[in-house]
Amino acid sequence: MADIPSNFAELDSRIAAVRENLRELIEQAAAYSGAADDDLASRRIAEQEALLARLIMERDIELSRIML
DSSP, rough: OOOHHHHHHHHHHHHHHHHHHHHHHHHHHHOOOOOHHHHHHHHHHHHHHHHHHHHHHHHHHHHHHHHH
């Protein structure tokens, strides 16, 4: 059971990092010009959004285990 809080903290840290990556990618996308750049930026943003959703789901599962 001692692992759960450290897992939760690790997930929170990873979530914060992904959110920062998303912020940076969105700023970069605003500065890009051209269809190829837009496509690459869109793909990277979509990948980071999917990762963020997965990490939040994992964190929610960990949180529900702590609450039990």
